[in-house]
Amino acid sequence: MNIDEARAMLSQPGGMLEVTEEPVRGRPRKVFKTRERSLREKLINATTAHADKPFLVDGERRLTYGEFGQLCFGAARVLTQDYGMAKGDRLAILAYNRPEWLAALFGATSAGAVGVGLNGWWAEEELEYGLRDSGSRYLIVDEDLYPRVQPILAKIDSLETVFYIGDNPPAGTVPMAALEVPHAEPPTVPIEEDDPWVLLYTSGTTGRSKGCITTHRGTIAQVQLIIFNFLANAMVKGENPLGDEGGDLPCTLLTSPLFHVAGLHSTVCASMTVGTKLVMGAPKFDPEATMRLMAEERVTTWMAIPTLLSRFLDHPKLDDHDLSSLNNISTGGAPASPELLRRASELLPKKPNAGATYGLTEVHSMATSISSMEQETKAGSVGKPSAIIDIKIVNEAGEPVPTGVAGEICIGGCTVTPGYWNREDATAEAIREGWLHTGDVGYLDDDGYLFISDRAKDMILRGGENVYCVEIENVIGDHPDVAEAAVIGVPDKDMGERVKAVVRLHPGAELDADAIKAHVASHMAKFKVPEFVAFTDDELPRNAAGKLLKKQLRDA
Numbered sequence: 001m002n003i004d005e006a007r008a009m010l011s012q013p014g015g016m017l018e019v020t021e022e023p024v025r026g027r028p029r030k031v032f033k034t035r036e037r038s039l040r041e042k043l044i045n046a047t048t049a050h051a052d053k054p055f056l057v058d059g060e061r062r063l064t065y066g067e068f069g070q071l072c073f074g075a076a077r078v079l080t081q082d083y084g085m086a087k088g089d090r091l092a093i094l095a096y097n098r099p100e101w102l103a104a105l106f107g108a109t110s111a112g113a114v115g116v117g118l119n120g121w122w123a124e125e126e127l128e129y130g131l132r133d134s135g136s137r138y139l140i141v142d143e144d145l146y147p148r149v150q151p152i153l154a155k156i157d158s159l160e161t162v163f164y165i166g167d168n169p170p171a172g173t174v175p176m177a178a179l180e181v182p183h184a185e186p187p188t189v190p191i192e193e194d195d196p197w198v199l200l201y202t203s204g205t206t207g208r209s210k211g212c213i214t215t216h217r218g219t220i221a222q223v224q225l226i227i228f229n230f231l232a233n234a235m236v237k238g239e240n241p242l243g244d245e246g247g248d249l250p251c252t253l254l255t256s257p258l259f260h261v262a263g264l265h266s267t268v269c270a271s272m273t274v275g276t277k278l279v280m281g282a283p284k285f286d287p288e289a290t291m292r293l294m295a296e297e298r299v300t301t302w303m304a305i306p307t308l309l310s311r312f313l314d315h316p317k318l319d320d321h322d323l324s325s326l327n328n329i330s331t332g333g334a335p336a337s338p339e340l341l342r343r344a345s346e347l348l349p350k351k352p353n354a355g356a357t358y359g360l361t362e363v364h365s366m367a368t369s370i371s372s373m374e375q376e377t378k379a380g381s382v383g384k385p386s387a388i389i390d391i392k393i394v395n396e397a398g399e400p401v402p403t404g405v406a407g408e409i410c411i412g413g414c415t416v417t418p419g420y421w422n423r424e425d426a427t428a429e430a431i432r433e434g435w436l437h438t439g440d441v442g443y444l445d446d447d448g449y450l451f452i453s454d455r456a457k458d459m460i461l462r463g464g465e466n467v468y469c470v471e472i473e474n475v476i477g478d479h480p481d482v483a484e485a486a487v488i489g490v491p492d493k494d495m496g497e498r499v500k501a502v503v504r505l506h507p508g509a510e511l512d513a514d515a516i517k518a519h520v521a522s523h524m525a526k527f528k529v530p531e532f533v534a535f536t537d538d539e540l541p542r543n544a545a546g547k548l549l550k551k552q553l554r555d556a
Helices: 003-011 039-049 065-083 099-110 124-134 146-155 216-237 261-274 287-297 306-314 338-347 424-430 469-477 513-521 550-555
Strands: 019-024 027-032 054-058 061-064 090-094 114-117 138-142 161-165 196-204 207-215 251-254 277-280 301-304 328-331 353-360 365-370 389-394 407-413 435-444 450-455 459-462 465-468 482-492 496-505 532-535
Touching (some): 003 216, 039 065, 039 099, 039 261, 054 099, 061 065, 090 099, 090 124, 099 114, 099 196, 138 146, 196 216, 216 261, 216 353, 216 365, 251 261, 251 287, 261 277, 261 301, 277 287, 287 306, 306 328, 306 338, 328 338, 338 353, 365 389, 424 435, 459 496, 465 469, 469 496, 469 513, 496 513
Parallel strands (some): 090 114, 090 138, 138 161, 251 277, 251 301, 328 353
Antiparallel strands (some): 054 061, 196 207, 353 365, 407 435, 435 450, 482 496
């Protein structure tokens, strides 16, 4: 059978993942008929069905599903009984990937609270904004990132309790051990499908980051989409989706940060659903250390952003490690070139199922996907809309365009976010009549495959991180010696793009590139700091409406 036949078989009435239609937030939407109704239900199912199986591997620390579940339910019990946590309260997390991150999150959200994933690369000013904007009552922070947030803690009026991961908790904090009191019974507070689960902050074209609401429903549907695609591809290839008898058990490597949908929603929640062992990579990516970890733990699946995959494949010791277990690689966060996927197939001992996806935080991760098989005839495409996702292409007037004509990509479905936290204006701009306007430009071919051709938003994709130029331009423009500034992306083989600033100073002012970089670094995350700075005495090119002509700058 071909891929369309496999998908139809899975989604048909009585199929393994039957698709039906139900009202979601007042609009008819395609949904999976059989599904969990909350992440708490998913946690209970996972820890019951796979109680004795290994779940989390973090260095020397190992937790089974059963042990993890008891840590989560224990954290929920302590937070509610001892610290007064109520449904809807926000618990923020600022930590590198580690079991405590997940136990705190699933514990709090099992009791109806809302998680807030703070970007671990943010600077002090950005962290203060995230804590204020979310109104977080609780903060989980590890010893590595505490120095960055410590100066602002007293300024956050909503913040009541800070839990510290590490030795020697500073005065005013509570040791994480206070939450690590295992308990067998889950909370019983009611949770609705469309309740917020986690807020994840996305940069934007208007300056400040926005807290994108990810819901219980959207996260569960996203996981089912991943499983749906995995099963369909296995059916086409005639493979056993559970793996060959006597072969390596499913094991996933986590290298994406947990404050991204790729790490939390697509990797952690998907692993929990099928009882996969999840191995946590080091906070700083090291290709050879990753190879050793893959060989030791017999990793079978890796969701890798293209930058990391490229560094991995370029490493001179690639052939020195046993990577024969690795048979699934999924790329996301940035477009993966056909050449990169071809190299993965050629250089790894087992030709992996190297699929690619297109998605956004606003749809809980994946909107389209394409398998390695489909890429042989649809090179450059990011695939078809997933089973419960609709895509349309519109012109500047918001009208649908014909097949093959490029326009703005709009996404509809039950995985579309209900909006941005406390930002009705931004929500109304992004979501119109139930359709998410992505700001990306692309077209659909005659077979329904999506091709990305450009970005309507003024954005740079640097190593899988979205960098919105206006944020940086505003910070540079705040410097008293700067008359105006523009930020553009510079193509780069390793990172995809790097950040460049073009700056015009006020007459008589004297600033060098290092001063510009230091100024940005004092306000923003390191990955947003321009790596290149050019100065000009000429006014920057603008159109009649005063908008910067970025294409002219890039071409120059």
